[in-house]
Amino acid sequence: MHRVAALVLDGVVALDFGAVAQFFGHRHRDPEPVRYAFHVASADGEPVRTGIGVPLGVHGGLELLDAADTVVIPGYEPIAEPLAPATAAALQRVIDREARVVSICTGAFALGHAGLLDGREVTTHWAVTDELTRLFPDATVLPNVLYVRDGNLLSSGGVAAGIDLCLDIVREDFGAAFANKIARRSVIAPHRSGDQAQFIEHDDPAATNIDMADLLIWLDERLEQSLTVADMAAHIGYSPRSFGRHFQAQIGTSPWRWLARRRITRAQQLLETSDLPIDQIARRCGFESTVAFRRRFRDLVHLSPSDYRRAFRTPVS
Known part of the structure; x- marks a missing residue:
């Protein structure tokens, strides 16, 4: 079972934390097996106060990060204050052992205070990207994307973008069919690619x-x-x-990028749920050649179609 720890800091944004808990900690009524073991950690193992003043209980302290496969840091305020040395060291250990570290919204500032952003691509809420750049000039801040993946460090923009990133993580861990089921249950779009804009200003x-x-x-x-x-x-x-x-x-995003992502998502579903040969899946998803399909699939999914099928195949009943 994949172990997820949410590191909540004082001033945690309740909506950001709620999204993380919904995707990785919620127990649903249907007979689906539980896919994630979810725990909430604070720097000292004590409850923290949310941004709206309500206390939030936790399961434990930084030891939960050492046991996690994925550590998620929801947004928080104030963002300019440095982390306690023990918290920064715990996050560094997670990165060093190549586990996944995820920031939602202003959670990216915690990554910076922990020294994890030097030479990395990162994003945060569009309203504070200039502040992130000012505080951490050695990071490459992408100001208007939904989410960014840089190796084992993932970051998202504000609130709704964090939902998109959480859903993309579920898709990576357990496949498109399961992620789409979660999306339907949560009444959200099944996929928005990370390079879509956070904030779209309509001049026309x-x-x-x-x-x-x-x-x-x-x-x-x-x-x-x-x-x-x-x-x-x-x-x-x-x-x-x-x-x-x-x-x-x-x-x-552009029409072609949107269409390419949708075609690959359809291909993921067919690879998971059918016995169709790869070349037939390529044609059904609008690719002119199997070679072009394999190239685009690997670019977006980081696996070959065959490897993806072996990892996420659902037996046909």
């Missing part, structure tokens, strides 16, 4: 009126087809020239 009022939901459903039903920008633009009544700008404004 017309951009807010496009019915992108209809377009995304239409695309999802045609993943096997060879679609062009002109096809997509025509479906919602836009010229090809203006379509890309409007799509980026609404969705936070």
Whole structure:
């Protein structure tokens, strides 16, 4: 069983912690086996006070981090205060043994105070990226993405972006089918890629009126087809020239990146739940060749299709 420890600091953001607990600690009614052992840790093993003034109990202290496969740090305030040396050392040990360390929102500041951000890519809530850059100039701060993976160090933007990252971690650990089930249960989108924008500012009022939901459903039903920008633009009544700008404004990524990610997610589902050969899966997901499919799959999933199937195959009943 995968062991997850949430390190909560004084001033922890209740919503950030709630998202982490929902994904890794919640026990659901259905007969699904429990996938995660979840514990909550504080620096001294004592309850902490949340940002809204309510105390939050914990299971123990920093020893829980030493036993964890994944350590998650929800957002907190104040962000400029240094960590206690023992807390910084505990986080360094987690990184050194190549376990996974995850920050949600302003939790990235704890990574910086622990000395873990030098030479690393990281993100945080868009409103405090300048402060993160100022405090930790040796980090590469990506200011407007949902989440970032840099080796075993993962970070997300604010609140909802943390949900996206948690869901992506579940997908990595247990496959797309299980992650999609969690997404449906939580009534959230099954996947938003990390490079989508946290914050989209609409300068063009017309951009807010496009019915992108209809377009995304239409695309999802045609993943096997060879679609062009002109096809997509025509479906919602836009010229090809203006379509890309409007799509980026609404969705936070380009049409081609969105389509590629959806095709790979569909391929993951087929690899998990069917006996279809790889070349047939490639065609069903809209790839012109198996070679192109394998390359794109490895780029996004970091496994070959065959290795992914062996890891996450669900027996056909």
